[in-house]
Amino acid sequence: MSDTIINSDIAQPEEKVYSTLNLGPTHPATHGIFQNILKMDGEIIMEAVPTIGYIHRAFEKLAERRPFNQITPITDRLNYCSSPINNMGWHMTVEKLIGAELPKRVEYLRVIVMELARIADHIICNSVIGVDTGALSGFLYVFQWREYIYEIYEEICGARLTTNIGRIGGFERQWSDKVWQKIEHFLKEFPKVNKEFEKLLVRNRIFMDRTINCGPLKPEMALEYGFTGPNLRAAGVDYDVRVMNPYSSYQDFDFVVPIGTQGDVYDRFMVRQQEMWESMSIIQQAMKNIDRSQKGEFHGEVPEFYLPEKAEVYNNMEALIYHFKIVMGETDVPVGEVYHSVEGGNGELGFYLVSDGGRTPYRLHFRRPCFIYYQAYPEMIKGGMLSDAILTMSSMNVIAGELDA
Amino acid sequence: MATATNEQTQALLDQVREALAQAIGADAIVSAEASYDFPVLVLKRENIIAALRFFKEQLGYNFLTTLCGLHYPDQKGKEMGVMYQLHNMPENKRIRLKIFFPESDAEVPTATVVWPTANWMERQEFDFFGIRFKGHPNLKRILNMDDITFFPMRKEFPLEDQTRDDKDDSMFGR
Numbered sequence: 258m259s260d261t262i263i264n265s266d267i268a269q270p271e272e273k274v275y276s277t278l279n280l281g282p283t284h285p286a287t288h289g290i291f292q293n294i295l296k297m298d299g300e301i302i303m304e305a306v307p308t309i310g311y312i313h314r315a316f317e318k319l320a321e322r323r324p325f326n327q328i329t330p331i332t333d334r335l336n337y338c339s340s341p342i343n344n345m346g347w348h349m350t351v352e353k354l355i356g357a358e359l360p361k362r363v364e365y366l367r368v369i370v371m372e373l374a375r376i377a378d379h380i381i382c383n384s385v386i387g388v389d390t391g392a393l394s395g396f397l398y399v400f401q402w403r404e405y406i407y408e409i410y411e412e413i414c415g416a417r418l419t420t421n422i423g424r425i426g427g428f429e430r431q432w433s434d435k436v437w438q439k440i441e442h443f444l445k446e447f448p449k450v451n452k453e454f455e456k457l458l459v460r461n462r463i464f465m466d467r468t469i470n471c472g473p474l475k476p477e478m479a480l481e482y483g484f485t486g487p488n489l490r491a492a493g494v495d496y497d498v499r500v501m502n503p504y505s506s507y508q509d510f511d512f513v514v515p516i517g518t519q520g521d522v523y524d525r526f527m528v529r530q531q532e533m534w535e536s537m538s539i540i541q542q543a544m545k546n547i548d549r550s551q552k553g554e555f556h557g558e559v560p561e562f563y564l565p566e567k568a569e570v571y572n573n574m575e576a577l578i579y580h581f582k583i584v585m586g587e588t589d590v591p592v593g594e595v596y597h598s599v600e601g602g603n604g605e606l607g608f609y610l611v612s613d614g615g616r617t618p619y620r621l622h623f624r625r626p627c628f629i630y631y632q633a634y635p636e637m638i639k640g641g642m643l644s645d646a647i648l649t650m651s652s653m654n655v656i657a658g659e660l661d662a
Numbered sequence: 663m664a665t666a667t668n669e670q671t672q673a674l675l676d677q678v679r680e681a682l683a684q685a686i687g688a689d690a691i692v693s694a695e696a697s698y699d700f701p702v703l704v705l706k707r708e709n710i711i712a713a714l715r716f717f718k719e720q721l722g723y724n725f726l727t728t729l730c731g732l733h734y735p736d737q738k739g740k741e742m743g744v745m746y747q748l749h750n751m752p753e754n755k756r757i758r759l760k761i762f763f764p765e766s767d768a769e770v771p772t773a774t775v776v777w778p779t780a781n782w783m784e785r786q787e788f789d790f791f792g793i794r795f796k797g798h799p800n801l802k803r804i805l806n807m808d809d810i811t812f813f814p815m816r817k818e819f820p821l822e823d824q825t826r827d828d829k830d831d832s833m834f835g836r
Contacts, residue, residue, distance in 0.1 A: 310805035317790070318814055322821050353698060480725055480751075483779035494751075501754050595698045596747065596758070598727075607728060609745070622730040622745075629728070632782040661805060 273298060278643075282311055286647045288385060289657035293635075293646075300642050305635040309628075313661040320621040324586030325351050326425055326562070328621070333419035335625060336659040339378035339602035340420045341370045341410065346599035349504055350608040351425045351562070354595045359557035363427045364506040365543045366555065369440065370413065370422060371505070371599070372536040372543075376447075377406040378602030379487075379529040379536075382654040386526050387458055389651045390467045395457045402447050409443065412436045426563035427556025437549050444541060451533060459530070465523065472637050472649030474520035482633040485626050486604030488653055491528045492520030498600040509546075510539050522652040529654075561588045586616040603627050603654040625662055627655045668696065674755055675701035678721070685716045692762075700747075700758045707761045707770060714746065714759070714776045723748040723757065729773065729783040731791035732760075735817050741765035742793060746773065772798040790815035 281292035290311040296304040316331050323331070332343040345367050352359065380403045384396035407417040412435050414422040423429065458464045474484070479492040489496055497514045499507040515531035517524030547553070556563050560579050569576035582588050592614045598607035604626025611620040630653065638646040678701055679694045690709035695702055705713055717723040725748065732743035740762035749756050761770065772795040773780035784795040785804040792813035795801055802808065812819055 310807075313805040315814065318819075318821055481778050483726060483777070496751055501751075593697060594702075596700060596756075605727070607747075609728065609730060609747070611732070620730075620732060622728065624728040628782065628786075629779055632779065 275303060280643075280646070282308070286389065288651060289655070291650070291655070291657065291660075295643070295646075297643070302638050302641055302643060302646055305638055305646070307631070307634060309631070310661050312657055316623065316662045317621055320618055322617055324588075324616050325590070325618070326583065327586075328618070329423075330419065330421045332623075333421055334658050335623065335662065336378070336602055336606070336627075336656045337418060338381050338656055339374040340418065341374040341422045342378075342599055342601050343606060344420060344422050345371055345505070346597065346601070346606050347608060348423055348425050349599065350595060350597040350610050352559070353597050354593060354610060354612060355559070355562065355590060357426060357557055357559045357562070359427060360554045361506060362547060362554050363557060365547050366428060366432065367423065367505045368507065368510070369540050369543050370410075372539045373406050373409060373440075373443075375536050375600075375602055376533050377403045378654070379533050380406075382602075382651070383526055383529050384454070385651045386468070386522065386648065387464075389648050390464055392457065392461075392464070395454050399450060399454050402443070402450055405439070405443055405447075409436060409439045412439060424556065424563055426559035427554075429564075431551055431553070431555050432549075434549075434551075437544075440540065440544065444537060444544075448534075448537065451530075455530060459527070468523040468526060468648065468652075469521060470519070471522045471645045472641070472652065474633075474637060476520070478633070478636075479520065482636075483629040484604070484633070485630070486601065486654075487528045487532060488520075488525055488604065488630060490514065491517035491524040493518055498598050498605050502598070504597070504599060510542050512539050522648055525652045588616070590614060590616075598624065601626060603656065603659075604630065623662055625659045627653070627659050628662065631655050631660055671696045671699055671701055674757070675703075678757055679703065681721060682713060682716065685720065686712050697758075700756060702758045702760065704760045704762065707763045710744075710746075710759070710761050711771045711773065711776065714748075714773055717748055717757070717759075718776055721750065722752060723750045723755070725749040725751055726773070726777040726779055726783075727756070729780060729787065731787035731793050731815065732762075733765075733791060733815065733817050734762075735765075737762070739764050742768045742791065744770055744787065744793060768792060769794045769796050771796050774798055789813075792816065 276297045278295040278297050280295055281287050282290050292308040294306045295302050320328050320331060329344050329347055332347045333340040335343050380399050384399050387395040410420050410422060411417050413432060414420055474492045476492045476494050479489050493516055495514050495516050500514055512535045515528050517528050564583055565576035565580055570580045590612050592612060594611045596607060596609045598605045606626060607624030609622040610618050613619040638649055675694055675696050679691060683691060686709055690706050692704040692706060727747040727749045729746050732745060735741055742765050743760055743762040746759045770793055772784060782804060784798055787793050788795060788801055789803040789806050790813060
């Protein structure tokens with residue numbers, strides 16, 4: 258009986274039939290404009306070809322025609338989930354070029370804003386991982402607090418999403434008492450919410466089954482592909498720009514760099530979650546050591562770049578001259594090339610600035626973390642299921658604005 | 663461990679230059695100087711891959727931070743350039759390598775043989791500067807449309823429509 262089955266005369270088809278699936282460019286599950294042309298064997302991904310550039314806006318070229326202070330709004334639109342970090346990174350690049358030294362208080366103010374931005378960035382990424390695993394309520398719950406962080410930005414600089422926060426040389430105005438109250442309130446209330454969010458997901462059987470071993474990344478591969486930020490740390494490499502090359506007085510703060518072991522979606526989630534706690538601790542440390550009165554310094558002595566107060570402009574010859582020079586973009590800058598990097602929401606955000614002494618950069622190159630690591634995506638999802646590919650992408654925190662620059 | 667001081671950068675520059683001269687020959691190095699907190703070495707184009715390999719495999723510069731194209735139309739014979747930035751993570755040392763070559767012969771050996779991450783970085787510089795990376799597995803435009811015929815980051819490419827005469831900003835530099 259069994260012989261007849263094995264020696265069947267009916268020829269079995271040898272070639273597999275693959276289907277092509279267009280995931281994107283505008284797919285609700287990719288959270289942005291990403292296209293991937295997938296070659297599928299049933300529900301298994303055999304090959305993925307990403308197409309990027311859908312929202313390319315030629316930032317590097319635009320920057321070559323803008324004075325330094327007008328480039329800050331461009332940086333807003335890179336990783337728009339944490340614009341303040343990009344803004345500060347750019348200010349610090351220019352300050353490095355011109356050799357400006359800022360007061361400690363300004364650097365601490367910057368640290369507070371950057372850590373708030375990191376929390377806002379991680380809130381989005383982690384709650385979206387929740388959404389993609391089927392837990393929408395967590396997303397809506399923590400999103401209120403991302404909104405609250407935007408209110409803090411608004412109180413500081415008047416803008417919410419594309420913040421254009423701060424200036425070369427410091428902040429545009431003194432932080433009001435309302436700002437400090439709001440930050441206090443945030444530090445008091447957000448830990449409860451974050452803990453509740455963790456309770457919802459961290460030991461949740463469905464969430465764990467869904468994310469553990471999904472989209473894993475080995476540390477060797479992560480380094481070869483230029484991963485940085487939480488994704489690299491989740492793979493087990495403890496590289497953090499804030500620790501390796503401290504900027505803006507990060508060396509004064511005591512914080513832990515969390516790392517993962519498997520580099521899978523769960524580890525990436527956990528690393529970000531832990532980083533939020535560390536960020537809160539950094540903000541608390543900065544608040545402890547800062548003068549919150551209206552008398553504290555909020556900018557450094559950089560008269561050639563920092564716009565003087567209006568009252569000064571009307572009554573003081575020098576201030577008028579500086580005002581004119583800054584507005585018309587006639588400030589002299591040194592000739593040279595400088596690279597400065599900050600730990601952005603999703604990795605090392607670098608600015609390579611070549612100055613020929615003119616009013617605009619001669620060349621400005623952005624090292625955009627997710628442009629560099631998104632190229633590993635096809636390899637990471639190969640052989641996995643389609644639904645895992647969606648989850649892997651959201652856990653990598655790929656932001657279209659930064660990807661396409 | 664804040665930003666490297668001038669002495670540290672200079673010491674790193676001397677050390678790297680000597681090691682590189684021994685490994686691939688002193689005549690491969692065109693110039694070497696410290697620029698802010700980075701040692702910058704200008705190399706000859708034909709030696710770049712050997713140098714990158716040497717840095718990665720012998721000196722522990724395991725990470726390619728970034729890579730970008732440069733265009734200096736006034737430097738005759740060396741109009742185009744590529745900048746590579748490497749990072750030795752365990753020892754926290756960073757260096758910058760540069761090569762220059764004529765615009766008429768904008769061809770560079772690919773660094774994808776050393777780091778897979780160079781793949782998209784090189785595609786980007788091909789897309790914007792028209793630098794052809796020889797041996798690249800998939801040298802296609804990446805951010806721009808496939809059918810544009812120019813390289814927008816080159817200096818001769820105007821940012822705005824140059825036929826317009828209602829805007830005159832010749833007063834304000836570039």
